[in-house]
Amino acid sequence: MSTQTASSAAPAAPAAEEKPGRTLTLIAVLLAVFVVPMSISGTAVALPDIGASTHAELAPLQWVVNAFNVAFACFTLVWGSVADIIGRVKAFAAGAAIYAAASLASAFATDVLWLDAARALAGIGGAAIFSCGAAIVSTIFEGPARAKAFAYFGTVAGVGVALGPSLSGALVQTLGWRWVFAVPAIALVVVLIAVPAISKAMPVTGSTGARIDFAGSALFVVAMVLLTTAIVQGSQWGWGSVGVVTLFAGAIVVLAVFAFVENRREHPMLDLSVLRNRRFVGLCLVPVAGSIGFVTMLTYLPSYLTAVTGRDTGAAGLIMVLLTAPVLVCPMLAAKLVTRGVSALTLIYVSLACLIVGDVALTLFSPDIAIAVVALPMIVTGAGMGLAAGLVDGQALEQVDPAKAGMAAGFLNTLRLGSEAIAVAVYGSALATVLGSNITDGIGTHAGAGHAAQVASQAAGGDLARAAEVSGATDRQGFLDFLTQAYDSAFHTVLWGLAVACLVLCAVVFALLRGGSSRPQQAA
Numbered sequence: 001m002s003t004q005t006a007s008s009a010a011p012a013a014p015a016a017e018e019k020p021g022r023t024l025t026l027i028a029v030l031l032a033v034f035v036v037p038m039s040i041s042g043t044a045v046a047l048p049d050i051g052a053s054t055h056a057e058l059a060p061l062q063w064v065v066n067a068f069n070v071a072f073a074c075f076t077l078v079w080g081s082v083a084d085i086i087g088r089v090k091a092f093a094a095g096a097a098i099y100a101a102a103s104l105a106s107a108f109a110t111d112v113l114w115l116d117a118a119r120a121l122a123g124i125g126g127a128a129i130f131s132c133g134a135a136i137v138s139t140i141f142e143g144p145a146r147a148k149a150f151a152y153f154g155t156v157a158g159v160g161v162a163l164g165p166s167l168s169g170a171l172v173q174t175l176g177w178r179w180v181f182a183v184p185a186i187a188l189v190v191v192l193i194a195v196p197a198i199s200k201a202m203p204v205t206g207s208t209g210a211r212i213d214f215a216g217s218a219l220f221v222v223a224m225v226l227l228t229t230a231i232v233q234g235s236q237w238g239w240g241s242v243g244v245v246t247l248f249a250g251a252i253v254v255l256a257v258f259a260f261v262e263n264r265r266e267h268p269m270l271d272l273s274v275l276r277n278r279r280f281v282g283l284c285l286v287p288v289a290g291s292i293g294f295v296t297m298l299t300y301l302p303s304y305l306t307a308v309t310g311r312d313t314g315a316a317g318l319i320m321v322l323l324t325a326p327v328l329v330c331p332m333l334a335a336k337l338v339t340r341g342v343s344a345l346t347l348i349y350v351s352l353a354c355l356i357v358g359d360v361a362l363t364l365f366s367p368d369i370a371i372a373v374v375a376l377p378m379i380v381t382g383a384g385m386g387l388a389a390g391l392v393d394g395q396a397l398e399q400v401d402p403a404k405a406g407m408a409a410g411f412l413n414t415l416r417l418g419s420e421a422i423a424v425a426v427y428g429s430a431l432a433t434v435l436g437s438n439i440t441d442g443i444g445t446h447a448g449a450g451h452a453a454q455v456a457s458q459a460a461g462g463d464l465a466r467a468a469e470v471s472g473a474t475d476r477q478g479f480l481d482f483l484t485q486a487y488d489s490a491f492h493t494v495l496w497g498l499a500v501a502c503l504v505l506c507a508v509v510f511a512l513l514r515g516g517s518s519r520p521q522q523a524a
Helices: 021-053 058-086 088-107 112-140 141-172 179-193 195-201 213-237 242-262 272-276 280-308 313-339 344-364 371-389 394-398 402-445 451-461 464-471 476-515
Strands: none
Touching: 021 058, 021 088, 021 112, 021 141, 021 179, 021 195, 058 088, 058 112, 058 213, 058 344, 058 402, 088 179, 088 195, 088 313, 088 402, 112 141, 112 394, 112 402, 141 179, 141 213, 141 280, 141 313, 141 394, 141 451, 179 195, 195 272, 213 242, 213 402, 272 280, 280 313, 280 344, 280 371, 280 394, 313 344, 313 371, 313 464, 344 394, 344 476, 394 402, 402 476, 451 464, 451 476, 464 476
16 A cells, blocks of 8 residues: 655645655665664674773673663654654654764773663664664555565564674674674664755655643653663562562552553544554564564574583574574565565464464474474574564554554654563563572482582573582582573473463464554545
8 A cells, every 4th residue: 555644835845755865864864774783793793802991790781781672762752753743854854863963972992881771872872773764665666676675674673683692792702892882873864964865755744733741752662761771670679579579569550540541632642542542553474473472492402502411602502593584574565465465464363473473493402403494493583583573563553543653663663672671571480480490309319419500590691511510519420410401491391381372372373463553544
């Protein structure tokens, strides 16, 4: 379907296909989109060097990563709404400028708290890049060209995630950790140079009669800060601790107030009527399924490979290519299939099925498994993520009025990043809980072994050798074998839970997509 612009000036503009500068616009957006996930996945590699350079303690050092993620999750929806009011190019440019400035501040940081603050500011800019970048692509491309553009969008984001650790590692080893932040700043300066061309390629967007919803934005940010902080700190404080429970309860209360306020505003940050579009909601839940079925494996399978199968980190990294390669290839494959007449919705259904089948088949993993046996399950799981990566954004934004594309993109990306944080945190907590139970139940059978809580903590981090040393067991090798079996059992228990959760969510998505209308809600 074709997309019309929202403002009264838009009909006078040439059709999207006739607008000059679309290719340059896409390149600029993709460069910015590459920088954000690369920074997310790559920053962790630099943490040891950052800690040594700044003499940082563990908690503030972890917030070098967490501050970015929390700020990103908090402001994604806010930027989407702001973009619909002030214009998507202006909001995109503002985000790129903020990100570039924050990255420069990070590169010159001499104190870890300074670095934490700069990374939080970068997260705010990154939220604008993703929300407004998707809305820009949705606005200037139509039909098959839009499908292809979003395929590039999904592919580049996947490449950024996959290559982030490798690129950051190379920068740390050759130039130092500061260049992990300096290089993105340079890339975004290039993007900012292209902003005038983007403006020429874009039809007029933005609503001159609307005002920024400061009250709704503030409430949403507070709710997301409470929620994401609870998730981040849950594994450290304990999921049942007073602090974490209070944070979750506070998030629920503030979200309820947010919904109350938004329902009574003429120009809300999140138009809750959009959520009555069943197909839009169903499409927004597809990345959540990917978070459960793929992102958790991307995060924790390397630890299994090193802790249980005994491979070194280099070998584990090579094996993980089987999981990540489809994410790089499948978005373009999906776009080609759509141009040849295959329904985008059919491909999304196939991607969901791949996530379920792949996760179930990954239970074949064992301490002595040959990689050839699990290669296909890993490829299938990666395909489950990759096939939908280039389709969901475009399909979802087609379900809403073009005037609300920024807000819709912000909502979609809020669910995407938020679900990744939740899925990874829940997986880690569940693995630690089941592993701790396995160790507590069996540690008494080993002579001299004790300190179950400390052993479980070390084992949950993947360091089984250190866990065996802490235990004081007389038969060190026998106890190490016990820990390997305990970790393997916990991994499979949690993996089955993931498969069931993914199956339930996919069933919900299927029901919403089958029962929803494909026609967008037009602005009044």
